[in-house]
Amino acid sequence: EVQLVESGGGSVQAGGSLRLSCTGAGFVVGKRDMGWYRQAPGNECELVSSITSAGVTYYEDSVKGRFTISQDNAKNTVYLQMNSLKPEDTATYYCAAEDEGSLWVGEQCPPSGTAFGYWGQGTQVTVSS
Numbered sequence: 001e002v003q004l005v006e007s008g009g010g011s012v013q014a015g016g017s018l019r020l021s022c023t024g025a026g027f028v029v030g031k032r033d034m035g036w037y038r039q040a041p042g043n044e045c046e047l048v049s050s051i052t053s054a055g056v057t058y059y060e061d062s063v064k065g066r067f068t069i070s071q072d073n074a075k076n077t078v079y080l081q082m083n084s085l086k087p088e089d090t091a092t093y094y095c096a097a098e099d100e101g102s103l104w105v106g107e108q109c110p111p112s113g114t115a116f117g118y119w120g121q122g123t124q125v126t127v128s129s
Contacts, residue, residue, distance in 0.1 A: 002026035004095055009123030012085055016051030016127070020080040022120050030073040033098035034046055036080045037109045038091035038125075045109030048093070049080060062088070071089045095120040 008020040020036065022029075035050040049069040050058045057069050068081040078095060094109050099117035106108075109120040 002116055004097065004120040006093070006120035007103045007121045009093060009125045010129065011126040014127055014129050015084055015105060016085050017081070017083045018085065018125060020082065020093055020095070020113050020123060020125075021077055023075065023077045024097070024118075025076075027097070027118070028073075029076045029078055029097070030071060033101070033103055034069075034071065034078045035095045035096050035098070035103045036069060036078075037104070038089075039065075039094070039109050040091040043091070044107045045104075047105070049102065050103055051078065060122075082125070087129045090125060090127050092122045092124050094122045107126070 003025050004022050006022050008018060010018060012018055031053050033052045036048045037045055038048050039045045048060050048063055049067055051069045051071060059067060066084045071078045096104055097118040104116050
């Protein structure tokens with residue numbers, strides 16, 4: 001069975017750090033482009049960071065310099081290290097694998113009504129001021 005399992009969310013004060021983990025089963029994470037998304041109530045789905053199978057990384061402007069994406073192929077896991085957290089980082093975070101070479105782009109994550117790639121179950125990150 002193909003699945004992604006996330007862990008590492010929680011509640012922290014502003015300025016704190018969290019590390020999210022996303023472990024794959026049934027497929028090789030390192031052979032897929034992988035993304036970390038977030039969605040807060042009332043907001044659209046946002047691609048926060050991604051890493052290609054070649055190791056090329058992307059960061060959304062608001063997290064540059066604070067978040068770091070990495071992967072451990074031996075553990076079939078992708079990480080998102082989040083430092084200097086801000087209240088506006090509060091959201092449910094999802095990891096996802098690409099579908100036929102593309103990462104999801106849409107208002108809702110995970111997508112509803114359509115199958116696209118593989119998604120984790122989501123993990124809540126809450127940052128208090």
